[in-house]
Amino acid sequence: MTVAANGVLPRPSRRRPPVTWGNPLTYGLALAVAAVSIAPVVYVIVGGFRTTPQIVADPAGLPDPWVFDNYARVLTQSDFWGQAFNSAVIALGTTLGVVVLGVCAAFVLARYTFRGREALYTFFTLGLLFPAGAAILPLYLMLRDLNLINSYYAVMLPQIAFALPLTIVILRPFLAAIPRELEDAAAIDGTGRLGFLWLIVLPLSRPALVTVGILAFVASWNAFLLPLLVLGDVSLHTLPLGVQNFSSQYTSDTAGILAFTSLAMLPALLFFTFAEKQIVGGLQGAVKG
Amino acid sequence: MTATNPTLNPAGGASAPPAGVRPARRRTSSRAAERRRKWYEIIGLTTPAVIVYVMFVLVPMGFAVYYSLFRWRGVGPPTEFVGFDNYVLAFEDPIFLDALRNNAIIVVGSLLIQGPVALAVALLLNRRFRGRTLFRLLVFVPYVLAEVTVGIMWKLILTDGGTLDALMRSLGLGGMVQAWLADLDVVIWTLLFVLTWKYVGFAIILLLAGLSNVPHELTEAASIDGASWWQIQRHITLPLLGPTIRIWMFLSMIGSLQVFDVIWVTSVPAVRSLGASATMATYMVDNGFFARLWGYGNAVAVILFVISFVAALLFQRFFLRRDIEGAITTRRVK
Numbered sequence: 176m177t178v179a180a181n182g183v184l185p186r187p188s189r190r191r192p193p194v195t196w197g198n199p200l201t202y203g204l205a206l207a208v209a210a211v212s213i214a215p216v217v218y219v220i221v222g223g224f225r226t227t228p229q230i231v232a233d234p235a236g237l238p239d240p241w242v243f244d245n246y247a248r249v250l251t252q253s254d255f256w257g258q259a260f261n262s263a264v265i266a267l268g269t270t271l272g273v274v275v276l277g278v279c280a281a282f283v284l285a286r287y288t289f290r291g292r293e294a295l296y297t298f299f300t301l302g303l304l305f306p307a308g309a310a311i312l313p314l315y316l317m318l319r320d321l322n323l324i325n326s327y328y329a330v331m332l333p334q335i336a337f338a339l340p341l342t343i344v345i346l347r348p349f350l351a352a353i354p355r356e357l358e359d360a361a362a363i364d365g366t367g368r369l370g371f372l373w374l375i376v377l378p379l380s381r382p383a384l385v386t387v388g389i390l391a392f393v394a395s396w397n398a399f400l401l402p403l404l405v406l407g408d409v410s411l412h413t414l415p416l417g418v419q420n421f422s423s424q425y426t427s428d429t430a431g432i433l434a435f436t437s438l439a440m441l442p443a444l445l446f447f448t449f450a451e452k453q454i455v456g457g458l459q460g461a462v463k464g
Numbered sequence: 465m466t467a468t469n470p471t472l473n474p475a476g477g478a479s480a481p482p483a484g485v486r487p488a489r490r491r492t493s494s495r496a497a498e499r500r501r502k503w504y505e506i507i508g509l510t511t512p513a514v515i516v517y518v519m520f521v522l523v524p525m526g527f528a529v530y531y532s533l534f535r536w537r538g539v540g541p542p543t544e545f546v547g548f549d550n551y552v553l554a555f556e557d558p559i560f561l562d563a564l565r566n567n568a569i570i571v572v573g574s575l576l577i578q579g580p581v582a583l584a585v586a587l588l589l590n591r592r593f594r595g596r597t598l599f600r601l602l603v604f605v606p607y608v609l610a611e612v613t614v615g616i617m618w619k620l621i622l623t624d625g626g627t628l629d630a631l632m633r634s635l636g637l638g639g640m641v642q643a644w645l646a647d648l649d650v651v652i653w654t655l656l657f658v659l660t661w662k663y664v665g666f667a668i669i670l671l672l673a674g675l676s677n678v679p680h681e682l683t684e685a686a687s688i689d690g691a692s693w694w695q696i697q698r699h700i701t702l703p704l705l706g707p708t709i710r711i712w713m714f715l716s717m718i719g720s721l722q723v724f725d726v727i728w729v730t731s732v733p734a735v736r737s738l739g740a741s742a743t744m745a746t747y748m749v750d751n752g753f754f755a756r757l758w759g760y761g762n763a764v765a766v767i768l769f770v771i772s773f774v775a776a777l778l779f780q781r782f783f784l785r786r787d788i789e790g791a792i793t794t795r796r797v798k
Contacts, residue, residue: 201591201593202593202595204588205588205589205595205596205599206599208585208599208603209599209602212603212604212605212606212661213602215617215618215621215661216606216609216617219620234626234631235631235634276513277513279509279510279512280509280514282509283505283506283509283510287502289503289506302517302521302522304772304776304777305522305525305773306718306721306722306768306769306772307722308722308745309525309528309769310521310524310525310528310765311748311765312528312531312748312749312752312753312758312761312762313525313765314524315753316527316531316538316758317520317523317524332516332519332520335516335520336516336517336519336520336521337520337521339513339516339521340521343513368502368505369505393608396610397610397611397612399610399612399724399725399728400725400728400745400749404749414610415610415611416612418612418613419612419616419729422619429620432616432620433620436613436616436617440609440613443608443609443610443613444605444608444609446608447601447604448601451600451601451604
């Protein structure tokens with residue numbers, strides 16, 4: 176990358192330099208990077224407005240004329256809504272479970288002094304080294320023996336379990352940083368430690384909770400391997416499974432696949448646009464350790 | 465979780481400790497009761513997390529080791545004990561060795577390509593200019609998309625006679641068109657490209673987060689002293705970014721070793737079954753779940769696990785110790 180050394184250097188005279196227009200080179204490079212990132216996505220969305228014959232005749236062309244039939248077809252005739260519902264239930268359940276279990280465990284690890292505390296923390300962080308992918312076969316067998324196959328729980332419980340280590344690693348320092356004085360003040364007012372958790376810690380740590388919640392939600396919403404194995408029942412399929420099935424069932428309906436794929440990625444894109452700050456902020460916290 | 469004192473007003477929570485409420489201070493009869501209560505709380509609050517974590521993270525890996533010692537089709541309890549035969553079989557299967565090689569290509573390729581690219585983009589997007597937020601948002605898009613969506617998208621673009629081919633022909637590059645997903649020698653590089661496109665955004669997010677932790681005063685002081693933009697990046701920003709880069713390398717490596725979704729969706733099953741586009745994880749699912757060779761599949765799972773675990777420990781031992789000290793290691797080593 177070549178960037179001119181002048182131009183955007185912060186002015187020495189001010190504490191925080193004002194936001195200025197960058198030089199053309201900066202914009203040129205930024206535009207190029209952004210184009211590479213979203214060109215395929217735009218292609219898929221626009222392609223959904225063409226017909227399959229149009230696409231076959233000229234794979235790289237623009238819609239002419241624009242047709243809305245593909246999107247209408249996916250929204251009315253496919254299992255799109257059912258799958259979106261399943262994805263939402265599983266992702267919300269996972270998020271709730273991760274946040275509740277994670278905050279309880281992290282609270283104990285952050286605010287109680289007891290023998291074995293560090294051992295317990297290490298025990299949880301060990302999970303960061305356990306790849307979810309490697310455990311998938313025995314996990315399937317265990318869920319089968321527990322009669323949980325083909326239920327929301329079969330996806331939610333393992334997802335909660337595998338999200339816990341990172342959640343605890345992110346939450347613990349955050350909860351530990353809440354000033355001791357607040358806890359003492361609460362104690363003087365007659366509030367026990369649980370009251371302190373409920374009345375003071377939870378409201379204060381909302382940014383961190385939102386962060387771990389979003390991370391868990393996105394991971395669950397996008398998950399493929401676990402649902403693929405444990406959700407054989409088509410009526411329980413999540414969106415990723417639905418997209419994959421649609422594309423392998425209607426291989427000749429390219430326009431339909433493009434439309435289905437666009438609609439499936441829309442929620443993630445919208446969600447990310449609104450939660451970008453939290454996701455970045457959360458990762459920032461994770462980087463700091 | 466319930467408040468111990470019902471008279472407290474939950475709305476008074478956030479910034480100030482609730483004032484004005486003065487209930488009789490609850491006195492425990494003795495210190496022993498107090499201690500017991502503390503332990504009840506500790507156990508009550510951690511047990512649910514411990515149970516879920518042990519049951520769904522640790523126990524399955526234990527079972528994998530057990531199952532891997534049997535030849536077993538997954539029906540009834542495993543009975544045909546074969547010792548380490550499954551492991552020997554795996555390392556004698558050229559397809560599995562191909563999968564191992566492909567994983568190695570993806571691990572190394574991801575680090576070598578994504579690292580520099582992400583660093584360059586992060587430095588670019590860390591400059592203050594109008595519209596920066598929008599550019600950041602656009603660059604993160606591939607990372608947020610579901611792996612399946614990405615896989616299907618690229619499959620449509622890269623398929624024979626698909627969009628990319630048409631585009632290249634119209635640009636006069638028809639001679640360079642390949643069977644991107646079908647040529648046994650090309651497919652792994654195509655997949656490496658797709659993976660790079662998908663995951664470089666994650667590296668960028670992490671590096672930008674790291675960059676925002678670099679104190680503004682430092683770069684400012686340097687620029688007052690006459691340092692150029694390049695000198696500032698080279699001598700101040702990069703060294704301070706070290707921990708972030710190492711954490712990203714760690715996460716990227718572990719992710720590359722168990723990569724499944726994008727490979728599974730993008731690559732053609734026939735090509736995968738020949739090993740050209742298989743990874744350890746796709747090989748494991750193909751053999752264990754779909755071919756119902758459960759004992760064998762579990763052996764592959766254990767191999768995958770051991771490789772990831774050893775790689776993680778080695779990496780942690782040599783690179784990460786300073787960065788996540790206390791997170792994974794127990795004691796602060798100073």
